[in-house]
Amino acid sequence: MIASLRGRLIFTDNTSAVVECGGVGLRCTVTKNTLYRLPQKGNEVFLHTFLAVREDSLDLYGFSDSDELEAFRLITSVNGVGPKLGIAILSEFTAERLTVFIASGDAKALTAAAGVGIKLAQRIVLELKDKVGAVSIGAAEDVKAIGNATAHTNTAEAVAALVSLGYSQSEASLAVGRLDGTLSTDKLIKQALKSLARRI
Template structure:
């Protein structure tokens, strides 16, 4: 298994790159959204990889972060979603945006990815929503999971979402309202609920 490759970036096109390492040129498929974050050819680059093997094909897929790779691997566990479609999804959505869309059951947003229709979007929601955590959908990336501030923010978001659902709001409306407000370590669940209700109304 090739976990990652570090080498000289040789060429870049709209959906693939070539990296040279140890005298070998590796052609890798890559989300188009990652192209602008690559260095110029001639510079060193590190990509995380997934090796797709079939009887008639051997293909490497590249990602700039481990998070991108892990979400890609989850996508291809869904029946009917192959590596190319999964790559298209990550070309259209960041992992954070995709998590949020799935958790809020936002079919419209998910279908903006190429090759994803309403039926497939609903299948993604059904099969993946239990594999994502609520706090991940709000772009909360903390280096220390025991950090009291991050734990408080996560708790406030979860309590606010639960309260909005109890009040009869849909998961989509509730999630969108919470996402639109600013929550810090001093925000209480009551404050967040009041702000969210103003945004929904």
């Protein structure tokens, strides 16, 4: 089984990345969160991977960190959630947000992901709630702030810019999510950087 890849990033599109390893280009389907964290083409990249084996295909899925991979394994253990839907869910939510929504029983929030109706969302919560454990009120408040960061295009762009500067997806989303989402992207970035600098 292919557990990880390290090589040169040679191609990306909206849903995948191609990593050259030993002269062979391997295409991985990736989440939007992983896509935001990829380096520039031509640079070295490391991805945690999951290989889905079917009778007619071998599909490789790539993740920027082990938390996202474990969340993918968890969500695809639910009956009715295949790898493609798992990627769609983790493109809508970070692993942290997904865990909080499941632990708090917020099935409605899960329906924001493409392909997830209320019945499937309820099944996800029912099957996984005991597995993810309890979540603190503080964590739930942080997730609410992170959710605000993806509500508008400018906030999403600001988050992507911060991630490209080296901040984690959760750090960037939390910093931007606490700001006024109607601000311009530039102002959001500047204010978020000030907020992040104060934490150091």
